[in-house]
Structure formats: C-alpha cells, structure tokens
C-alpha cells in the first residue's frame with residue numbers, strides 16, 4: 477500500500493492555474509525526485525503534499541488517513557508527527573544548539589525527555605554530528621547545518637520526508653555528501669523521500685523521476 481496517495485490535485489493562484497490534475501503516490505523506502513522548469517509548480521505541489529497548503533480540489537491520503545478529515549490542531553499535530561521537511565535554507569533556530577534544534581519536533585509532540593535525548597544522540601551519530609551537538613548553527617558549516625536540518629526532519633520517525641531543493645545552497649562536495657546520506661537513510665531506515673530538485677545528479681540517483689509540466693506530473 478502507498479504511504480501517500482494524491483489524486484486529481486488542482487490549485488490556482490488568482491488567474492494562474494498552477495496544478496491541473498496531479499496524481500502521485502509514494503512507497504516506503506523509495507526516493508522520488510520531482511523536476512521541471514522554474515515556476516512549473518513543484519514547490520506548490522510539495523507544500524500541498526506536505527499539508528502546509530491546501531489544494532482547491534482533489535484528495536490526499538497519508539498513512540491511509542484522508543487529510544481533509546483533519547481540522548486545525550489535528551492537522552498540525554499530524555504534520556509534526558508524520559512528516560519531515562527539509563528546505564533549501566535550513567531554517568534552523570540560531571539561538572539553539574544543533575541538539576536542541578534536532579529535538580524541537582519531539583518536544584512539540586510532548587515526547588518523554590529521556591526518549592528525546594536518546595533519539596537525538598542516535599540521530600547526531602547517524603548524521604556524523606556527534607562532535608557538533610552543542611554548537612549553534614552559526615558555528616557550523618553549510619553542510620553540517622543542512623545535516624542538522626535532516627536530523628530534525630527525522631526526529632519523529634516521519635512516514636515521509638519532503639525536501640525542496642535541499643542541496644541548492646551547498647557546494648558540490650557537500651551536495652554529493654547530502655545525496656548519499658539520503659540514499660543511506662532510505663536503505664538503513666526505509667525512509668521515503670520526495671525531493672524537488674534542479675540537481676541532475678540527485679534526480680539521476682532517485683528511484684523515480686517525475687516531471688512537472690503544464691500543471692501535471694509525468695513519470696520520466
């Protein structure tokens with residue numbers, strides 16, 4: 477069964493029809509890349525799939541749950557518990573350490589402190605950040621900052637991680653390291669990823685490639 481299933485998604489901004497009937501599904505332990513020209517609607521779709529934005533029509537289910545049935549706080553809770561996000565600019569909180577930034581989704585979930593500490597230590601280790609745990613984002617390299625953002629996305633063991641141009645702000649060496657990290661997390665944790673990218677290497681190493689064009693997605 478698919479982790480995520482989106483059917484016939486439509487979205488317009490004023491007189492601009494951005495999405496006109498998108499169908500998309502996500503399987504466990506698969507890395508899907510969404511590519512396409514600037515302005516095609518990739519970020520718009522990612523925000524709708526990640527429940528950050530609403531479609532005008534169409535259906536979306538994640539983990540077998542119809543998202544339209546969730547209201548206000550329920551949706552926010554579901555998003556925090558089940559979905560991870562990684563953005564081009566990491567959006568880390570500058571006043572908090574790497575370990576604290578990683579823990580935030582778990583504290584929002586009101587997880588037990590001991591469990592949060594254990595999971596944070598585990599993630600710092602998986603992402604090669606153990607020696608940077610108590611540094612603030614400004615004291616970390618760009619690649620390290622993005623790995624902290626990846627760890628934060630993984631904190632609550634989400635069903636899916638969405639990433640919007642995750643390597644767009646990294647040099648080629650750090651970008652390559654990040655791409656291999658995604659493959660490792662897919663293989664070792666069975667993590668599903670949906671990644672919007674202009675990076676051809678990343679698109680090439682994905683399990684599936686989908687092109688956004690004329691308001692719909694085509695597998696390529």
Ligand SMILES: Nc1ncnc2c1ncn2[C@@H]1O[C@H](COP(=O)(O)OP(=O)(O)OP(=O)(O)O)[C@@H](O)[C@H]1O
Pocket residue numbers: 489490492494512513514515516517518519520521
């Ligand atoms: N909140 C908004 N209000 C009005 N128009 C918007 C809004 N958000 C996006 N758009 C428009 O919708 C279209 C699709 O934008 P989107 O950001 O989804 O494209 P994209 O494929 O992700 O582009 P890029 O590769 O440049 O990031 C663009 O023409 C954009 O200007």
